[in-house]
Amino acid sequence: MGWLRPADSLLEPKGIWEDAHRDPPPDGPVPEPTEGILALGKRVQGVRIGGKGADRVEELDLEARKALDCTDHEWDLDGTFDFVPVALLLGVPLMFKRLELGEGPTREELRYETKMYVYKLMTTPGMGLPLTWNQNGDGTPLPPIAVCRSDGEPFTSQDWACLCEFHEYMDETYVRTEHPWYTNKAEFKKWIQIWVKGMCYKKEVELPCAFPDVAPCLEYRFPLGLKVRACNLAAKPELNGRVGVVAKYDEAKLRVGVLFDPPHGLLALKHTNVGMMEGGAAARSRALLDDLEKKGKGPVARGPVSTERSRPGGGASH
Numbered sequence: 001m002g003w004l005r006p007a008d009s010l011l012e013p014k015g016i017w018e019d020a021h022r023d024p025p026p027d028g029p030v031p032e033p034t035e036g037i038l039a040l041g042k043r044v045q046g047v048r049i050g051g052k053g054a055d056r057v058e059e060l061d062l063e064a065r066k067a068l069d070c071t072d073h074e075w076d077l078d079g080t081f082d083f084v085p086v087a088l089l090l091g092v093p094l095m096f097k098r099l100e101l102g103e104g105p106t107r108e109e110l111r112y113e114t115k116m117y118v119y120k121l122m123t124t125p126g127m128g129l130p131l132t133w134n135q136n137g138d139g140t141p142l143p144p145i146a147v148c149r150s151d152g153e154p155f156t157s158q159d160w161a162c163l164c165e166f167h168e169y170m171d172e173t174y175v176r177t178e179h180p181w182y183t184n185k186a187e188f189k190k191w192i193q194i195w196v197k198g199m200c201y202k203k204e205v206e207l208p209c210a211f212p213d214v215a216p217c218l219e220y221r222f223p224l225g226l227k228v229r230a231c232n233l234a235a236k237p238e239l240n241g242r243v244g245v246v247a248k249y250d251e252a253k254l255r256v257g258v259l260f261d262p263p264h265g266l267l268a269l270k271h272t273n274v275g276m277m278e279g280g281a282a283a284r285s286r287a288l289l290d291d292l293e294k295k296g297k298g299p300v301a302r303g304p305v306s307t308e309r310s311r312p313g314g315g316a317s318h
Contacts, residue, residue, distance in 0.1 A: 021184055026126070029124060040150075043076050045072070045156070049118065050110070082133070086124075095148055097146040109142060117164065162191075162192060166195075189215045196210055197288075200217075201285050204281065208220075218254075222246045222256050224248075228246055231275035247266060255271065
């Protein structure tokens with residue numbers, strides 16, 4: 001089955017702070033994918049970025065507001081979508097489309113902080129916004145945005161939350177003038193690993209997943225020995241609901257090796273066909289904490305897991 005060896009540790013990826021990935025920013029327009037828009041004319045899974053998602057605005061930080069303004073949505077991918085330059089630099093063929101503002105009670109525009117982040121993603125370093133997106137000042141309303149990927153791969157609300165928090169990570173890690181040098185595929189992959197691992201410690205998050213084609217993070221999402229349930233299998237519907245134990249990974253193929261009782265044995269399931277049992281998220285969190293203790297980190301607090309990240313030189317981000 002071409003199994004990859006399980007990771008030796010569930011700690012942060014090696015060199016998480018020391019081995020930063022510094023690349024020169026582009027000296028012109030960001031190249032679009034050579035294959036073009038693979039999913040052109042197809043219905044694809046994406047998200048809708050609006051302005052009505054967060055009701056308790058004053059109780060939420062800016063990143064939480066941006067994430068809550070996002071809802072999963074299917075779109076017909078046509079020629080009215082634009083590639084997102086910053087996302088292309090990160091290795092994701094993301095596309096945006098501006099929807100209608102609406103009128104009267106149906107009028108909806110992006111919150112200021114969400115609008116500015118959308119503009120930031122659409123800005124090519126050193127060149128600015130595309131002419132078609134160049135608005136007359138920050139006060140110009142921006143309507144809701146349709147978001148999807150040109151390759152047809154699903155883009156989810158978890159992907160958007162991870163992407164939103166990436167620029168906060170950049171602000172905390174590098175000075176602003178160096179951001180263009182670290183806006184690259186390797187740095188984004190490193191961030192995805194940090195984000196997904198943090199989500200996997202949360203007992204209330206059942207199936208953490210963001211940009212699995214960039215960083216599968218299977219060892220965090222499905223620790224070895226975790227009991228899971230097969231789901232959404234069309235070819236072998238008789239397996240749906242059957243319980244097995246995580247035994248191996250094949251990250252290159254985005255598959256999880258699940259050991260079932262005879263006669264099925266060890267099967268390689270796509271990560272999207274592996275579901276949690278009741279209480280599975282809590283079991284996953286315990287397994288990750290147990291692994292930390294086994295790696296010599298000493299007793300680990302078993303209360304609510306903080307999402308704070310260690311920063312260079314000690315301390316935590318806030």
